Amino acid sequence: MNENDFLIVDNKEIPIEGEQNLLELIRKAKIDLPTFCYHSELSVYGACRLCMVYVEGMGLVPACSTPPSPSMNVKTNTEDIRKMRKIIVELLLANHSQSCPTCQKSTTCQLQALARRLGITEIRFKNQSKNIPVDDSSPSIVRDPNKCVLCGDCVRICSEVQSVGAIDFAHRGANTMVIPSFGKDLDKVECVNCGQCARICPTGALTPKSEVDEVWKVIHDPNKMVVAQIAPAVRVALGEIFGMEPGVTTTGQTAAALRAIGFNRVFDTSFTADLTVIEESNEFIKRIQKNEFIPQFTSCCPAWVKFVEQYYPEFVHNLSSCRSPQQMFGALSKEILAAQTGKKREDIVVVSIMPCTAKKFEAKRPEFIHDGVRDVDHVITTQELGRMIEEAGLNFRELDPESFNLPFGFKTGAGVIFGNSGGVSEAVLRYVTEKLTGEKRESYEFTSTRGENGIREIKISLAGKEFSLATVSGLGNARQVLEKIKSGQAFYDFVEVMACPGGCVGGAGQPVFTNPVVRQKRTKGIYENDRMLELHKSQDNPYINELYTSFLGEVGGHKAHELLHTGYKSRKRIADEGMSLSSSDGEQTIEVNVCFGTGCFLKGAQKLLRDILVHIDTEQLGDKVSVSASFCFEMCEKGPVIRVGDKVIEGCTLEKAALAIEEERQKVLGDKTVNSMQ
Template structure:
């Protein structure tokens, strides 16, 4: 911490722990405009909106210039104002200005700064060529015509999530942000977390809307439309209507959903409690029977997809429990619908979630029965706010209402699912009481709370010390997994959430979705937890009764069928196989060897070379078409190859020759060869 001082517009300000001039200026109460500056991301300094004049140095970018004792800084000179206005005009000239129909109208930073700078006309011509919109992802829509090249999405995806889905391509006026090889978003390793949407200052990246389809379902008289609401939504929805982050709006939220026209308004807290019970029993079972550890949570669909793509060897470590959203959908379609005298097709299940990846999760084939999805539509917090406005509802004037039962009751342990560490604390509350003969009282497990990227804790229970870890942000998850695989650390259980701060920082939450907002929402969730009458999931008699009535109790074959699932390796990027040798005949044996990272590390490149050498030695190279391909989605079982339509797994250098002779060469001796 510096003891120096600077002068900002005539006012002396201490430098303190400020990393750059921008932080000092904001500390002085001056709101300098920025596009590309986020305190949790690296400094980029591209937009130049934060330029200030420093005596003796001239114009400098305040975000990338460290403060020095004695500096005299001017933030609003004729020169800086003229520069900012010019930058805004140039951005607007290169921007698709269909503001009235844009998803971000009203929350667009470019729109706000144009108003702040007093821009009433743009002196430069508008771009004459429009690029195609990418709406292939189930969660995110990319409109490159609204991109201002601030780089926020690039840095968020690379630094916080460790994925690097977005990057800059081309040069000069042709520069744009795109995916690897310019592929559609659904064909790359995107995990649908939506954090790029959360930091995008314009409408270049938005949530893929499902509002119109939900309205259609509500107005269909043949359908019973039920809605479930995630914990993090209730402490964020109010931000869209003037409330502070974390301010309780549960009752108004329920009332708004009824006014919109939902037939039943339920709470995802119900199945969050159910998830905790099932996951707690799963952890205890693995501890007692020597199952695979650590047990990783599986509530976050972005984390699950990340594991499928990058850590197929850890999939057996993932909890088999479905997420609360998917448990709820299964209960509604398989049990509640029957009790209401309806078929699954006649019931429409809608989720309101803070998370964009939940849209992807709802479409997974594992969560569809007989062609009927367990969850039909997923609305983000922002989409629900749009529906409330469309319905003409004055949110702040609504009288609070209660959720419907039996699926509307939850404990405090379920409320905190919305915060990083909440799932782990819920499991701690469950197993502490489950393993104890008497009443253990209230359990508040503070070591796992907070927005830190990686948190570690220990729990003494039944004479055993459980080592626990909680991580948010996939880059942090990758660091932790690396340490686990290297044998540096060991844990019995690990909670992973893709979004900073957990679900409360999801990609579908209101803007600004920054650290201050996340802290406010987190505080709100823990406040709700303290106010709940029910503390542990097993205190929720509606859940325990449902488990007995529908499944004969928790953690058995019946719950495993309806409330659990399995996950499988998934390719990271779609692409055509690369042919490595020519062929003369039109009907060769096609052999594709996976050269994706998991298989490559297990020797697939050497196996491919071995096959090529054997084909030449045996004189059948013209009849064996060898290809290197991307993931065959079986990389948890060793190196995978595909011979025509047959997948062969667990191929090694030791058995490669035998497999080539018995499974490949024999097919390369057709009767037409003389």
């Protein structure tokens, strides 16, 4: 196509400038064509059919999957198209739970919004919704299949962006569902609790698990001292719930709202982010000096930590031993406030306000529970805090700003930028450059760590040595980096990883958004926060320095290790954790075992398993072959992998599996019958 190419959209000429599909051009024409299943960061799926348009000479086509051609004449709003869209939405509503008023996604549900937009005031079809049990087993996410519209957004983001594949489509026709592997509960599969599935879900089928009721309960308990900590990314997103622009800082109003709700103290997690910088930077320097466990990986993102534990346990010791800022705050505040107030640890209730669903999982890790008392008692998301403010009847935008309580309310810009991808790396560089050179730097910004790319590599020379860093967001990108490190294709000294694209500002607990511009504005707001503050380096925080002098002792010392550090362990599933799918009735049995670990799952293990079961049925081998699925053969890069008897087949296809089954049958059973695949 040349620079003069254009097409016609509703009688307007629209230039074609590299757009991949008609939908992008139609939106360029300022027409908001409805979709459920189209997201620019995901593969094109084309399931919802809401974006159907009329193209002269072609008829009705899905705009999301139709490439543009010069001189196309596109109509987006004909009478037939409008009728079709209404019918599609009515059919979805007829197959949908009718609990809209009490649904957590009410007012942000795209199905609800589309029904209103299309003027649907009645549903002409009989209600076909089913009463499927709600899965609330996960500490982070609630899965309600009754509200699923089968758009596939959650399946694709989990697989394509996060490379986890914890959920997928199952069954056929009217029985199709999105479920975890083998129909297990979400907490029994390899979900890392990042919540990106809930962020992208257009309805209430996947939502962050609420702890609002529990928090109200402790607030109303006169025997409890309830303290709040607010994560950096919350301050640039909470206002969106109340009609403010993304990226607008609401720190003062948030502190005021929390006190009005009933919190006794209000602190800033950015304080312990500063503390994390001090501890993690010194840990990094020691590792470099000893040349051990390099690269050092950040450990402040719990979804990333769990990802390493599950899929790359060989790198567990590369994770920084530092607790996340959330968990540092929990341990420190309970220790210090108990001493100051005379209250028992269990009567000091720490509530975290986080942009992240994985923080709910992290707070319940056994490493952070002592004598039955959690360091962080409850974690609520930005969304949940918004609901509490609304429930309390507070006019958030009109609240007079208030300050955080000291000392845990004082922070530098280095602590605040933890909210963005690249922020931890930049904060560490602000410390390490002065520590290694022994010189104060007037400049404090390291803009090379910033940007929207999911993988960013940085080279920097310090004290005569060149350091290589990587900042990564999105677990699919993290997998790429880990594989390169494993294979020797890449070497880094320090790697920062955040599970959510863009970092915490794009966390699943933040106000719902579909336009990436929202995340960009939040990112900008974080850096503006940094620039507005008087101090920008963690080592300049006077309250951090006083904390070491009066309480912690030396950096990385005994007390610091007790309260600020931890360790992690392998969570990798092993091959004997299997599930039988087909049992033989014969005395002699051929055992077929399909690896269903995430690596193989993403390479097609589910389809291969289905094909093998069909093949066994077609060839009438049910009395000779038993099939099971297992986690994990420890051969993730060679998947899909199956085992037939004692033979392991890498990169397996149905043809390879059928041949291996036939060979095993001849060996074990002496059966010379040749199967139809040969």
